[in-house]
Amino acid sequence: MSVLALRNLVVSYGAIRALHGISLEVPAGRIVTLIGANGAGKTTALRTISGILKPASGSISFQGENIAGLAAHKIVARGIAHAPEGRMVFSNLTVLENLRMGAYLRRDRAGIADDIARVRSIFPRLAEREKQPAGTLSGGEQQMLAIGRALMSRPRCLLLDEPSLGIAPILIRTIFDKIVEINRELGLSILLVEQNANLALAISHFGYVIESGRILLADTPDALRENPSVRAAYLGG
Numbered sequence: 001m002s003v004l005a006l007r008n009l010v011v012s013y014g015a016i017r018a019l020h021g022i023s024l025e026v027p028a029g030r031i032v033t034l035i036g037a038n039g040a041g042k043t044t045a046l047r048t049i050s051g052i053l054k055p056a057s058g059s060i061s062f063q064g065e066n067i068a069g070l071a072a073h074k075i076v077a078r079g080i081a082h083a084p085e086g087r088m089v090f091s092n093l094t095v096l097e098n099l100r101m102g103a104y105l106r107r108d109r110a111g112i113a114d115d116i117a118r119v120r121s122i123f124p125r126l127a128e129r130e131k132q133p134a135g136t137l138s139g140g141e142q143q144m145l146a147i148g149r150a151l152m153s154r155p156r157c158l159l160l161d162e163p164s165l166g167i168a169p170i171l172i173r174t175i176f177d178k179i180v181e182i183n184r185e186l187g188l189s190i191l192l193v194e195q196n197a198n199l200a201l202a203i204s205h206f207g208y209v210i211e212s213g214r215i216l217l218a219d220t221p222d223a224l225r226e227n228p229s230v231r232a233a234y235l236g237g
């Protein structure tokens with residue numbers, strides 16, 4: 001059964017239509033990737049699932065209930081967490097304060113402490129830098145913090161917007177290994193948006209290709225990697 005399903009989702013910015021009725025599914029416990037070029041509509045899709053943008057029409061079902069149009073904090077409370085494009089950590093707050101911000105809706109002190117311990121064990125580099133302002137971290141470390149902060153709402157489903165963007169290659173490998181670990185060990189369902197199709201397909205169970213606000217292809221990672229148009233457009237030929 002799918003934990004998250006978008007059906008015919010239409011989203012506009014004023015007169016500009018960014019998503020022309022997209023449908024996709026994330027089965028429970030799976031990593032699904034949405035790959036596409038600049039401006040294809042990837043971030044718009046994630047921001048709409050998170051409740052930051054309101055869809056013009058279509059539905060978003062999460063654990064069997066329609067969440068389209070709910071307020072963002074209600075969607076977090078239902079169990080969807082979003083590590084946004086560009087990381088958006090609070091630069092002047094420490095690493096630990098940023099993590100606590102991810103738990104702002106929670107009142108269970110013991111549970112929050114457990115989850116901070118869990119983030120420390122997943123990302124030892126963050127644990128070492130806990131008292132530093134987040135703005136002093138490298139791009140890759142800030143991406144780890146964005147993912148760690150998302151985990152602090154104890155989600156069932158994680159939305160990751162271009163975790164490889166602007167990050168040193170050596171840390172990209174680490175971050176993708178951590179995404180796999182979070183999926184396997186915590187059982188989280190993950191919707192991963194990426195321009196880096198090679199990396200994303202390597203860790204995903206299923207993939208969609210989006211172009212100009214429309215889903216063009218939906219297939220297994222192997223089939224997408226062998227598809228000539230995917231190879232030409234996204235995998236360097």
Ligand SMILES: Nc1ncnc2c1ncn2[C@@H]1O[C@H](COP(=O)(O)OP(=O)(O)OP(=O)(O)O)[C@@H](O)[C@H]1O
Pocket residue numbers: 013016017018036037038039040041042043044045085195
């Ligand atoms: N705030 C906005 N106002 C108007 N148009 C927007 C806005 N944000 C995005 N768009 C437009 O919506 C379309 C989809 O943008 P979106 O940011 O979702 O793409 P993306 O796939 O995430 O691209 P990228 O890989 O560059 O992050 C683009 O044509 C973009 O110009």
Ligand SMILES: [Mg+2]
Pocket residue numbers: 042043044085
């Ligand atoms: Mg984007």
